[in-house]
Every structure is written in C-alpha cells, then in structure tokens.
Amino acid sequence: GAVVSQHPSWVICKSGTSVKIECRSLDFQATTMFWYRQFPKQSLMLMATSNEGSKATYEQGVEKDKFLINHASLTLSTLTVTSAHPEDSSFYICSAWTGKMNTEAFFGQGTRLTVV
Amino acid sequence: DAKTTQPTSMDCAEGRAANLPCNHSTISGNEYVYWYRQIHSQGPQYIIHGLKNNETNEMASLIITEDRKSSTLILPHATLRDTAVYYCIASAGNNRKLIWGLGTSLAVNP
Numbered sequence: 001g002a003v004v005s006q007h008p009s010w011v012i013c014k015s016g017t018s019v020k021i022e023c024r025s026l027d028f029q030a031t032t033m034f035w036y037r038q039f040p041k042q043s044l045m046l047m048a049t050s051n052e053g054s055k056a057t058y059e060q061g062v063e064k065d066k067f068l069i070n071h072a073s074l075t076l077s078t079l080t081v082t083s084a085h086p087e088d089s090s091f092y093i094c095s096a097w098t099g100k101m102n103t104e105a106f107f108g109q110g111t112r113l114t115v116v
Numbered sequence: 117d118a119k120t121t122q123p124t125s126m127d128c129a130e131g132r133a134a135n136l137p138c139n140h141s142t143i144s145g146n147e148y149v150y151w152y153r154q155i156h157s158q159g160p161q162y163i164i165h166g167l168k169n170n171e172t173n174e175m176a177s178l179i180i181t182e183d184r185k186s187s188t189l190i191l192p193h194a195t196l197r198d199t200a201v202y203y204c205i206a207s208a209g210n211n212r213k214l215i216w217g218l219g220t221s222l223a224v225n226p
Contacts, residue, residue, distance in 0.1 A: 006159065034211070043203075043216040044160070093159045095211075102148055102167075102209035107159035 002028045004096045006108025013084055013115055021079045021111045023094030029074035030096035034105065035067075038091040050077055084115040117215050118143040118206035125221040128198075134191040136220050138204030141185040147208050149180060151189045153200040154219070160203065163189065194224045 003026040013019050023033060032051050036044040048064075050056040050071035058064045068080040077096075081088055091112055097105040121139040128134040140149060150165040164171055164178045166187075171178045177190040191198055203219040 004159075032211070043218050045216075046214070049212060091157070095159075097211045102165075104150065104162040104165060105211045106162060107152075110157070110159040112157070 002026075002096075002106045004030075004094065004106045004108045006094050006111055008111060009109060010112040011114070013113070015085055015115055016083055018080055018082045019084055019113060021081075021092055021094070021113075023077045023079070023096065023108050025075045025096040025106070028096075028098055028106075030077075031074065031099035032097045033071055033077040034095045034097070035069060035077075035079050036093040036095070038093060038110075044093060047079075081113065084113070086115045089113055089115045117208060117213055118147055119215060120204045120206055120217060122202070122204050122217065122220045124218065125223070127223050127225060128191075128194045130196060130224055130226050131193055134194040134198065134222060134224070136189040136191075136202050136204075136222065137186065138189070139186045140204070140206045143184055143206045144208070147206045149178065149184075149187050150205045150207055150214075151176070151178065152203045152205065153198075154203065155197075155200045163202075194222075196224050196226065198222065199224045 005024045007022045035047045038044050047062045048056045048058045050069050052071050052074050056069035071077040093110045095105040095107045148165050151163040152160040154160045166178045180187045201219040201221050
C-alpha cells in the first residue's frame with residue numbers, strides 16, 4: 001500500500017512550548033489529510049480535515065488556534081500544537097487520502113506527544 | 117456513516133483462521149465496509165474494503181452477507197504479528213467522519 005510518513009514518532013516538550021508534527025505522503029498526492037488524536041485505551045477521534053491549499057475544517061470542541069494545521073502541498077501537512085499543556089499529551093495520527101471516492105486512506109505511524 | 121458493532125475481544129491460535137465479525141445493520145446502499153487494524157502504538161493499517169461482493173487480497177478476505185447487514189473479516193492463517201485491534205467501519209466513501217469505535221482486540225496465541 002501507499003506510504004505515509006509521520007515525524008517525529010515521539011516528542012517530549014515543556015509546558016507552554018509549541019510542537020510541530022509533519023505528515024508526508026511519499027508515493028501519492030493527497031488532496032485531503034486528516035488529523036486524529038487517540039488517548040490511551042480509546043479510539044481515534046478526528047480533530048480536523050485539511051484540503052490542500054485551503055483552511056482546515058475542525059471538529060467540534062477542537063480549538064483551531066491551539067492546533068494549527070497547514071496543508072501547503074499535495075504531499076505535506078503539518079499540525080502544530082501551540083502552548084502545549086500536559087492535557088495535550090496524546091497519540092496524534094495523520095492520514096492521507098487521494099480524494100478518489102471509495103478508496104482507502106493511508107495512515108502515518110503516529111506521534112506520541114508528552115508534555116511535561 | 118452507519119454505526120458498526122464488533123466483539124470487544126477474540127482469541128485465535130497461531131496458524132488457524134481468524135474470523136472477525138461485524139454488524140452494520142443500518143448500513144445504507146452507498147456505504148462501503150472498510151477494515152483497518154492498529155498494532156499497539158502504531159497508526160492504523162488498511163486491510164480491505166468492499167460494497168457487496170466478497171473481496172480478497174494478500175492480507176485477508178472480506179465476506180459480506182447478501183443483505184449487507186453484517187460482514188466477516190477472515191485472516192486465513194493468523195500469525196503472532198496479526199495481534200492487533202481490528203476496526204470495521206461503514207463509510208460512504210469520502211473518508212470523512214469515519215466512526216472508529218473500539219474495534220475487536222485480536223490476540224493470536226502461540
């Protein structure tokens with residue numbers, strides 16, 4: 001299957017700092033990328049959907065000023081967690097989709113964020 | 117997207133077939149059934165998807181009932197590396213608003 005690379009795999013940051021997570025589709029063009037968050041023993045929760053070249057659409061309850069999403073090219077999307085706090089510690093996962101109906105999305109390996 | 121129901125957990129002996137059921141009784145005509153799995157501390161991995169015909173690929177087979185209200189994912193010869201949480205998702209095909217649920221935690225035992 002297609003490859004989506006997410007970087008970094010894990011990061012520890014101090015409370016109040018910002019962290020950027022990158023998501024790259026390596027062998028296909030992704031018109032749409034999705035960002036999820038997963039807390040321990042819970043399922044994936046969609047945070048936002050981004051289309052290349054346009055503003056991201058955030059799910060209810062997700063602060064757009066705190067979780068900045070950029071999708072500047074068809075192969076790269078970034079999620080920046082601004083002014084991180086311990087409650088932002090979670091597993092963040094991106095997925096990329098070509099936009100072709102009835103085809104699967106491909107997921108990155110996830111980023112474990114720990115805010116201390 | 118339609119809600120799906122899966123057993124919380126299942127066990128399977130290594131080398132045997134693993135049959136993972138999924139109920140999607142409210143699935144609509146344009147919704148596909150997708151299966152993904154998530155190995156601990158990794159992102160989900162796509163397995164297979166189908167609309168109404170049975171599907172097979174190098175990873176698994178997907179059997180969908182004629183009324184489309186349920187399906188079964190079959191891993192023909194389970195290995196220890198197949199231990200993961202398996203998610204069954206009904207989607208209208210644009211990958212938005214996927215309802216993940218808690219999936220089935222499959223343990224493959226030696």
